[in-house]
Amino acid sequence: xxxxxxxxxxxxxxxxxxxxxxxxxxxxxxxxxxxxxxxxxxxxxxxxxxxxxxxxxxxxxxxxxxxxxxxxxxxxxxxxxxxxxxxxxxxxxxxxxxxxxxxxxxxxxxxxxxxxxxxxxxxxxxxxxxxxxxxxxxxxxxxxxxxxxxxxxxxxxxxxxxxxxxxxxxxxxxxxxxxxxxxxxxxxxxxxxxxxxxxxxxxxxxxxxxxxxxxxxxxxxxxxxxxxxxxxxxxxxxxxxxxxxxxxxxxxxxxxxxxxxxxxxxxxxxxxxxxxxxxxxxxxxxxxxxxxxxxxxxxxxxxxxxxxxxxxxxxxx
Amino acid sequence: xxxxxxxxxxxxxxxxxxxxxxxxxxxxxxxxxxxxxxxxxxxxxxxxxxxxxxxxxxxxxxxxxxxxxxxxxxxxxxxxxxxxxxxxxxxxxxxxxxxxxxxxxxxxxxxxxxxxxxxxxxxxxxxxxxxxxxxxxxxxxxxxxxxxxxxxxxxxxxxxxxxxxxxxxxxxxxxxxxxxxxxxxxxxxxxxxxxxxxxxxxxxxxxxxxxxxxxxxxxxxxxxxxxxxxxxxxxxxxxxxxxxxxxxxxxxxxxxxxxxxxxxxxxxxxxxxxxxxxxxxxxxxxxxxxxxxxxxxxxxxxxxxxxxxxxxxxxxxxxxxxxxxxxxxxxxxxxxxxxxxxxxxxxxxxxxxxxxxxxxxxxxxxxxxxxxxxxxxxxxxxxxxxxxxxxxxxxxxxxxxxxxxxxxxxxxxxxxxxxxxxxxxxxxxxxxxxxxxxxxxxxxxxxxxxxxxxxxxxxxxxxxxxxxxxxxxxxxxxxxxxxxxxxxxxxxxxxxxxxxxxxxxxxxxxxxxxxxxxxxxxxxxxxxxxxxxxxxxxxxxxxxxxxxxxxxxxxxxxxxxxxx
Numbered sequence: 001x002x003x004x005x006x007x008x009x010x011x012x013x014x015x016x017x018x019x020x021x022x023x024x025x026x027x028x029x030x031x032x033x034x035x036x037x038x039x040x041x042x043x044x045x046x047x048x049x050x051x052x053x054x055x056x057x058x059x060x061x062x063x064x065x066x067x068x069x070x071x072x073x074x075x076x077x078x079x080x081x082x083x084x085x086x087x088x089x090x091x092x093x094x095x096x097x098x099x100x101x102x103x104x105x106x107x108x109x110x111x112x113x114x115x116x117x118x119x120x121x122x123x124x125x126x127x128x129x130x131x132x133x134x135x136x137x138x139x140x141x142x143x144x145x146x147x148x149x150x151x152x153x154x155x156x157x158x159x160x161x162x163x164x165x166x167x168x169x170x171x172x173x174x175x176x177x178x179x180x181x182x183x184x185x186x187x188x189x190x191x192x193x194x195x196x197x198x199x200x201x202x203x204x205x206x207x208x209x210x211x212x213x214x215x216x217x218x219x220x221x222x223x224x225x226x227x228x229x230x231x232x233x234x235x236x237x238x239x240x241x242x243x244x245x246x247x248x249x250x251x252x253x254x255x256x257x258x259x260x261x262x263x264x265x266x267x268x269x270x271x272x273x274x275x276x277x278x279x280x281x282x283x284x285x286x287x288x289x290x291x292x293x294x295x296x297x298x299x300x301x302x303x304x305x306x307x308x309x310x311x312x313x314x315x316x317x
Numbered sequence: 318x319x320x321x322x323x324x325x326x327x328x329x330x331x332x333x334x335x336x337x338x339x340x341x342x343x344x345x346x347x348x349x350x351x352x353x354x355x356x357x358x359x360x361x362x363x364x365x366x367x368x369x370x371x372x373x374x375x376x377x378x379x380x381x382x383x384x385x386x387x388x389x390x391x392x393x394x395x396x397x398x399x400x401x402x403x404x405x406x407x408x409x410x411x412x413x414x415x416x417x418x419x420x421x422x423x424x425x426x427x428x429x430x431x432x433x434x435x436x437x438x439x440x441x442x443x444x445x446x447x448x449x450x451x452x453x454x455x456x457x458x459x460x461x462x463x464x465x466x467x468x469x470x471x472x473x474x475x476x477x478x479x480x481x482x483x484x485x486x487x488x489x490x491x492x493x494x495x496x497x498x499x500x501x502x503x504x505x506x507x508x509x510x511x512x513x514x515x516x517x518x519x520x521x522x523x524x525x526x527x528x529x530x531x532x533x534x535x536x537x538x539x540x541x542x543x544x545x546x547x548x549x550x551x552x553x554x555x556x557x558x559x560x561x562x563x564x565x566x567x568x569x570x571x572x573x574x575x576x577x578x579x580x581x582x583x584x585x586x587x588x589x590x591x592x593x594x595x596x597x598x599x600x601x602x603x604x605x606x607x608x609x610x611x612x613x614x615x616x617x618x619x620x621x622x623x624x625x626x627x628x629x630x631x632x633x634x635x636x637x638x639x640x641x642x643x644x645x646x647x648x649x650x651x652x653x654x655x656x657x658x659x660x661x662x663x664x665x666x667x668x669x670x671x672x673x674x675x676x677x678x679x680x681x682x683x684x685x686x687x688x689x690x691x692x693x694x695x696x697x698x699x700x701x702x703x704x705x706x707x708x709x710x711x712x713x714x715x716x717x718x719x720x721x722x723x724x725x726x727x728x729x730x731x732x733x734x735x736x737x738x739x740x741x742x743x744x745x746x747x748x749x750x751x752x753x754x755x756x757x758x759x760x761x762x763x764x765x766x767x768x769x770x771x772x773x774x775x776x777x778x779x780x781x782x783x784x785x786x787x788x789x790x791x792x793x794x795x796x797x798x799x800x801x802x803x804x805x806x807x808x809x810x811x812x813x814x815x816x817x818x819x820x821x822x823x824x825x826x827x828x829x830x831x832x833x834x835x836x837x838x839x840x841x842x843x844x845x846x847x848x849x850x851x852x853x854x855x856x857x858x859x860x861x862x863x864x865x866x867x868x869x870x871x872x873x874x875x876x877x878x879x880x881x
Contacts, residue, residue, distance in 0.1 A: 031748040031755065037369075037377040039750055043464040043774060045783070046798040049752070055460035083369040085461060085513030094534040158570060165571050171537050171558045172359045265563045267535025275367065280747070 001308065004316035005301065012297045017070075019293045020286070024066045027282050034058070034082040034280045056082055069286060079283035081276070088287040091272065098168060099256035099268035105188050107253065110195035111246065117196070118203025118242075119235060125208060133200060140197030149190040149263040156186060166265035187264040191257055195249070202245055206238040213237075236310055243310065247303035251295035255288070354861060354878040359556040362871075363568040363580040367561045368538070371529060372518040373499035374455065374462045383581060383869040384559055387540055388439070389523035391498035392430050392449065392482075394872070395775055397602075397865035399667035401494040405444065405524065406430040409494055417821065419489060425472075426489050426821070430482040430497075437545040439528035442504045446476035451503035453484075461513055466779060467496045491821050492776035500524070526552035526875035536561055552875040553861065572597060572854060578879060579855040579862075581870070585656035585720070591854050601852045602864035603658045605666055608721075608770040610643065610728075610844040612636055613762060615790075615804040620797075621762025623790045623804045628706050630765060634691030635708060635737070636841040639766075641677055641684035642735045643728065643844050652723050656852060660845025662834040663785070666866050668823060669777050671831040676838055676845060684735045693736070701736035709738040713758070714768040715750070716743035721768055724846070739766070753797025760791045760802060767802070770849065775867060777830065778818045785837060786811050803842045810836040 035052060038044045053059045057068070072079060078088035121130045157165040163186050164170065170179050210216065211234055219229045256270035269288065276284035307314045364380055371385040392406040401409045410416025410428045419426045436444040456468050470490045475483040486493070502522050509515050519532040524547070527540035538559040542552055560577060562568045568580040569587060573594060583591065583599065591597050616625040629635055645659040664670040693701040693708055701708040712728065714721040722743070729739045743749070744758070750769065751757025758764045773780040783789045787806035789799030810833050817829035837843075853870045855862065861876035 031745070031751065033747070033751070033755060035752070036747050036750060038463060039752060043466045043779065045464065045466055045779070048464045048466070051460060051465075052463075080513065081369075085370055085372075085375055085518055087514070091534065098535070153570075158574065161574075165574060165576060166562065166567055167560070168536060171361055171560055172556065262563045263567075265536075265561065265567060267533065267561070271535050271563075279369075 001305075001316060005305065008301050008304075012294075012301075015297065016290070016294060020070065020073075020290050021066065023289045023293075024069065024282075024286060025062070027280070027285055028062055028065075030280060034282065037083070037279065069283075073286075073290065078287045081281050081284050083276075083279045083281045083284075088283045091284060092269070092287060092291075095256075095267060095269050095272045096254065098266065099261075099270065100253055102184070102187060102261075102266055102268055103191075103253045103256060105184060106191040106195065106257075107249070109188055109192045110199060113192070114196045114199035115203065115242075118200040119207060119230065121200065121204045122207030122211060122238075123230060134204075137197040137200045140193050141201065142197075143194060145190055145194055145257070146259045146263055148193065149187070149260055152186045152190055153263070166263075168267060187257075187260055187266060190264075191260055198245065199242060202241050203238065206241045207234060210234045210238040240307055240310055243306050244303050247299045247306070248296070250299040250302070251292055254295055255292050354553050354876070355880045356553055356878070357555045358879045358881070359558060360554050360579065360859065360877060360879050361558045361560050361577045363560045363562045363571060363577045365562050365565050365568055365580075365582065367535060370518045371521045371532070371538075372512065373521070374459065374501070375513070375518065377463055379869060380581070383871050384529075384538060384540075385499070385521055385523075386525065386869065387527045387557065387871050387874045388525045388529050388543070389499045389501075389521050390525045391500050392432075393494050394498060395865075395867040397863060397867065399775060399867050401775075405433055405436055405500065407433055412821065417493075419821065424488060426486045426493075428484045428486065428493050430484070432480040432482065433547065434480060436524055436547050438502050438504070438522055438524055439543040439545055440502075440505075440522060441545055442502065443479075444500075444502075444524055445479040446482045447479075448500055448503045449482045449497060450474040450476055451507065452497065452499075452501045455501060455506070455512065459512055467492055489819065489821060491818060491826060492774075492778055495774065495776050527557055546875070548875060553878040554874075557874065557877075569854075572856065575856065577856075578859050579853060579870075581853055583852040583854050585653040585850070585852065588654055588656055588852060596857050597854055598857050598859075599852060599854050600862060600864045600870060601656055601850045602866055603666060603848050604772065604851045604866050605664070606770050606772040606849040607660055607663070607665065608657075608768070608846045608849065609660065610639070610846060611759075611767040611769070611803055612639075612842055612844075613764055613766070613802075613804060614842060615762055617763050617765060619756070619758075619761045619763045620792055621804065623762075623792060623806065627765070629708050629710060632691060632693075632703075633841060634687050635693065637677070638684040638688045638693075638735055639732065639737065640841050640844045641680045641687065642731050642737070643846065644679045644731060645846055646679065648724050648727060649847050651727070652720050653847065656850045657847040658850075660847050662838055662845060663781060663843070664773055664777050664830065664834060665845070665848050667773075667775050667777070669775075669827060669830045671827070671834055674831060674834045674838055676841075681731065681735055688736065695736050699733070699736060700738045707738070708736065709740065710765040711742045712739040712766045712768065713742050713744065713749065713764050715746035717745070725768065753791050760797055760800075762791070762802070762804060768846075778814075781830075781833065782814055782818065785833075785842075786814060805837070805840060805842045807836055807840065 035049060038049060038052060057065060069079060080087055081091055084091065117133055121133045124130050153165055156162045164183050168183050216234060219233045254269060256268040258270040258274055261268045261270035262274060273288050308316060366380045368381040368384050369378065370376060370381060373385050373389050376382055376385065390404050392404060393401050393409050394404045396402045403409050408414055410430060416429045417426065432446060438444055453468060453471060453474055456462050456465060467490060470486050470488055472485045472487045505522055506512065506515065506517060520529045526543055526546045528543045529538060530541045531539040540557045542555050546552065562571065565584060571577045572580050588599055591599050612630045613627055614631060615621040615623045616627050649655060649657045649659060661676060662674040688701055693703045696702045712725055714725060725741050732739050748757060753760040759767055783800045785801060785805050789801040790804050791797040791799050813829050813833040817826045817833065820826045851864065858880045859877060861873065861878050862870055863873040864870060865872055
């Protein structure tokens with residue numbers, strides 16, 4: 001197993017290099033550029049533009065720019081935002097806790113609700129509960145988050161005045177846990193509902209498949225308690241597709257939710273990415289995209305490792 | 318890309334849904350009986366765009382200025398009428414008060430500022446002439462500053478004593494009062510190797526009514542009362558919080574719900590709805606931002622050769638007909654809900670503007686007549702032609718801008734009526750407003766008619782010169798320098814502008830500008846469609862704000878108050 005993981009990690013290196021190169025070239029090919037904001041300023045002269053282009057290193061050949069970025073990135077210097085002039089690491093550091101706070105809550109809430117529901121619908125196949133959940137989950141994962149988010153804002157924020165319309169906390173007042181939680185409710189509800197829909201569908205399908213297996217009948221025939229049959233024998237095997245989905249969602253803890261953060265005014269990574277994209281702020285985009293691709297690769301590896309734990313028949317060499 | 322598209326979709330939906338469903342019954346505004354301003358309290362002002370930096374030397378967006386100007390002041394500023402006023406200087410230097418001295422040969426000049434006594438930075442350190450010199454040094458040294466325009470005309474700065482600054486210019490520079498609008502503290506920043514890495518970019522230290530105490534990225538910026546502010550009993554508020562919200566629509570919903578006290582930059586289309594709400598007041602004033610139709614006078618190409626005239630637009634009669642068939646007032650009333658002023662000339666407000674320079678009004682019958690006389694006669698498809706050339710033009714603007722796209726539709730119909738065909742060919746703003754090096758169509762000259770806006774500075778010299786002088790036509794020879802996208806070239810206009818720039822007497826300069834603006838209007842190189850309004854909205858219990866054509870609404874923040 002150890003050698004397998006080591007090999008996978010080694011394979012990840014050229015893959016990541018390729019990803020960063022492709023990302024860099026794509027970003028550079030996007031029309032416009034980071035100096036577009038200066039263009040609109042009447043006091044900025046062509047000489048000013050040339051000076052800024054040089055100061056930001058944008059006048060050099062693209063391969064050189066890439067190599068320099070890579071060299072610095074590897075030594076922990078992620079460069080500076082072209083818009084705010086702040087270190088990329090600091091800008092990500094400012095936003096990351098907010099996104100982890102939001103997406104981590106979403107992740108937990110989603111799993112805590114989806115797993116029992118998914119198991120229950122499979123165990124009680126074709127019961128009224130199963131039909132209800134099936135209908136509800138189809139609705140949930142067919143709902144776009146921006147629509148659901150807006151709907152929740154209008155109903156619970158504007159009309160019922162139960163929850164704030166956006167932000168992480170009430171401005172101008174001291175830190176208050178209750179206030180923080182109230183701000184968390186609507187964005188978490190928006191993202192979790194959609195996530196629960198997905199997870200329940202996956203889990204129900206794989207649970208049904210597992211329950212029909214011969215070893216399940218054997219387990220029941222041995223006289224094991226239903227709880228153990230379902231919990232240990234069925235769920236553990238059925239969880240493999242769920243692990244794949246859940247692991248691939250892990251990078252979202254870092255990337256954040258672009259649309260939902262925008263709607264709820266959540267100061268997270270999603271909005272940072274959006275702002276950087278609109279300004280062609282390469283250093284920020286490169287930083288976020290590189291970490292995100294690294295996380296995707298690691299999440300895949302993690303999923304593979306967890307398979308081995310869940311199903312000892314799966315062996316890596 | 319699908320993510321971005323989803324975001325666009327979501328934002329337009331936010332506007333639809335929030336706009337339509339926001340309740341009209343907001344809590345009533347109180348305290349109408351009280352007299353005089355209220356002291357203390359916190360005001361929350363929403364921004365739908367986050368300032369990239371609060372360092373005035375690096376600022377590129379208006380929202381940066383909006384926030385940093387509550388903390389950072391300069392030697393001079395501009396009043397709502399567009400006149401220069403002294404801030405940290407005792408008076409605006411001029412020939413009359415002896416602050417402005419031109420050398421005997423008329424080639425150089427010295428400007429002497431006497432500083433207001435007893436001014437302190439918000440950390441209590443004294444403000445002195447050394448800070449003024451330091452600000453100039455920094456601007457010339459730091460490679461990342463936005464602009465050095467004007468500052469590069471300075472040879473040196475002398476500080477004979479703590480309250481006197483003598484700025485020695487290499488040449489006469491009429492726009493000198495525009496400089497030193499923001500001053501940086503020497504005691505804090507002296508010896509800092511790279512200003513962009515200093516905390517100052519997020520929490521600038523100044524002499525203004527407030528000091529920035531906190532900048533939480535993506536969420537809010539807090540400013541607290543500067544107890545060292547030089548004006549007695551000001552500011553009135555204890556605290557101002559700039560709340561970063563995702564969109565104008567979100568800000569409006571929060572304003573109606575009373576979660577915030579004011580918001581920045583309302584769209585024209587949003588004004589009628591806000592005005593219906595008795596708990597909200599709208600502050601609206603015309604600005605210099607001028608939406609125009611820019612005609613390419615040269616034959617389109619990449620790059621266009623300015624010596625070859627445009628086959629259609631090269632004819633003054635066509636340009637004049639397009640002007641006569643552009644219903645400015647209808648565009649303003651229909652698309653901007655009356656929140657704009659019809660454009661008159663390249664400069665419509667401020668000291669340099671001339672009230673008697675204007676363009677011809679809407680008259681489609683006359684437009685047809687002008688085209689008939691010039692030999693542009695209707696062809697079988699209704700489109701006019703002359704010498705085998707059809708009067709068919711591309712009309713371009715930034716895609717995704719609803720007002721502009723609606724205006725284009727309206728113009729296509731209007732122009733069709735007079736026999737001129739317009740084909741819409743829009744591109745994203747990053748492309749449309751791109752540079753020569755990026756191969757963008759405007760600087761390269763590969764367009765017919767461009768619709769966009771720009772804003773002249775209070776001193777319009779540089780703005781006008783780079784846009785309308787012969788030498789500023791971007792072409793291969795000058796490596797695309799200059800912004801004369803019109804490819805407009807008139808020796809008389811060049812001369813008038815040069816004279817305006819070489820004169821220090823404001824009254825004389827005004828006459829030269831009038832001369833220039835008239836020549837430019839006679840050429841009809843542009844249709845000046847409208848001047849945008851600056852629109853902010855407040856809860857009715859907020860007072861003391863004053864709209865200015867020349868400054869963001871926060872220029873008056875020392876006088877703002879909130880009644881409870």
